[in-house]
Amino acid sequence: MPLTAKPDFRQPRNISAQIVDTIGRRIIAGQYEAGGRLPIEAALCNEFGVSRSVLREAIKILMSKGLVVSKARVGTQVTSKKRWNMLDPYVLGWIIEVMPENQFLDMLFEVRLGIEPMASELAAINGGDAAIQAIGSAYKDMENAQTTADLAEPDLRFHQAILDATDNPVLSYIGATLHTALAFSIELTSRHPDTYSLSLPRHKAVYQAIAQHDPEAAREATVSLLMNSREDFNAVSKTHNA
Numbered sequence: 001m002p003l004t005a006k007p008d009f010r011q012p013r014n015i016s017a018q019i020v021d022t023i024g025r026r027i028i029a030g031q032y033e034a035g036g037r038l039p040i041e042a043a044l045c046n047e048f049g050v051s052r053s054v055l056r057e058a059i060k061i062l063m064s065k066g067l068v069v070s071k072a073r074v075g076t077q078v079t080s081k082k083r084w085n086m087l088d089p090y091v092l093g094w095i096i097e098v099m100p101e102n103q104f105l106d107m108l109f110e111v112r113l114g115i116e117p118m119a120s121e122l123a124a125i126n127g128g129d130a131a132i133q134a135i136g137s138a139y140k141d142m143e144n145a146q147t148t149a150d151l152a153e154p155d156l157r158f159h160q161a162i163l164d165a166t167d168n169p170v171l172s173y174i175g176a177t178l179h180t181a182l183a184f185s186i187e188l189t190s191r192h193p194d195t196y197s198l199s200l201p202r203h204k205a206v207y208q209a210i211a212q213h214d215p216e217a218a219r220e221a222t223v224s225l226l227m228n229s230r231e232d233f234n235a236v237s238k239t240h241n242a
Contacts (some may be wrong), residue, residue, distance in 0.1 A: 019048050019058035020090075027067050027078055028094040034080040038068065065091050087177045096184050102233075108185050109230050115174065116159065116226060120218040123165035124210045131165035132211050139207045143200060148190050151199065155186050158203060162210065192232040202228060 023044075026032050038044065038059075045055050059076055062068045066085040068076050085091055096104060123131070138161050141154035159182060163175035175182070192198065202225040209217035 015048070015050055016054055016058045016061070019044075019050065019055065020061045022048075023058070023062060024065070024067060024090060025094050025097070027062075028091070029098045032078045034078050036078050037074070038076040038078065040075065067091070087174070089177065089180050092178070092181045096181065101188055105185060105188060105230065105233060108181055109226060111178075112182075112185075112226055113223065115171070116162070117219045117222040119163050119166050119168075119171055120206055120210060120222040121215040122168060122171070123162050124213050124215040124218040126167040127165035127210060127213075128167075131161070131167075134161040135165060135207050135210060137161075139203055142203060145196070148195050151196060152183070152186050152190065155199070155203070156183055158207075162206070165210065189229040189233045192235065195232070198228070198232060 023032070023038070032038060039047075041052055041055060045052055048055065059068065059070065063070065064085075065088045066079060066083045068078055069083075070076050086095075099107070123135070127135075135158060138154045138158035142151055142158065145151040145154065156179070160172075160175045160179075163171045166172070189195075190199075202221070205221040206218060206225055209215075209221050
């Protein structure tokens with residue numbers, strides 16, 4: 001199912017969250033440049049119609065995400081990308097909305113290639129019966145999907161189940177933290193008209209290698225899955241831009 005717009009993953013529930021969302025988007029988009037300062041408190045309070053205490057609460061949240069720092073006699077300063085908390089789901093969501101799709105996929109697939117082949121290898125080594133069954137269950141649900149849209153949820157669950165099967169809580173946490181980015185990645189690479197027929201054998205190869213406790217085959221199958229998925233997006237993009 002083609003995407004017509006980048007999804008909005010957040011619905012701010014209160015005025016403080018709305019301020020965080022607005023300023024965060026502006027920082028990610030470059031409206032407030034790294035090294036520069038945010039507008040003074042009075043200006044921001046006037047813009048959002050809030051008290052200084054509400055604004056300061058929002059600024060503290062932005063600081064926790066690594067987007068700004070507060071310095072005495074300087075004010076609130078915007079940080080460089082190197083300081084951003086890239087695993088924060090809000091920061092990731094803002095990046096997804098602002099960054100060109102091709103650039104976003106390049107960034108994410110570099111991360112996935114650094115993590116997922118190793119995770120599949122570890123899952124083949126450490127995965128117990130229940131963990132491997134969870135991978136198989138997700139794959140079976142992919143087989144039973146009736147539409148491309150129905151394929152997305154079990155596909156995402158498949159990759160998380162592999163990370164869980166590593167028996168490494170840090171890898172499991174990384175997968176859960178990257179949930180939003182992975183979901184959008186899967187949606188982008190599912191634009192190919194033959195997604196169903198292409199995706200299933202690639203995932204099956206990964207699942208079978210892990211189930212057979214063959215770490216080398218699991219690693220190779222995962223690399224193949226990721227590289228081919230990236231090429232699927234490139235092929236569709238070239239067709240649309242032709």
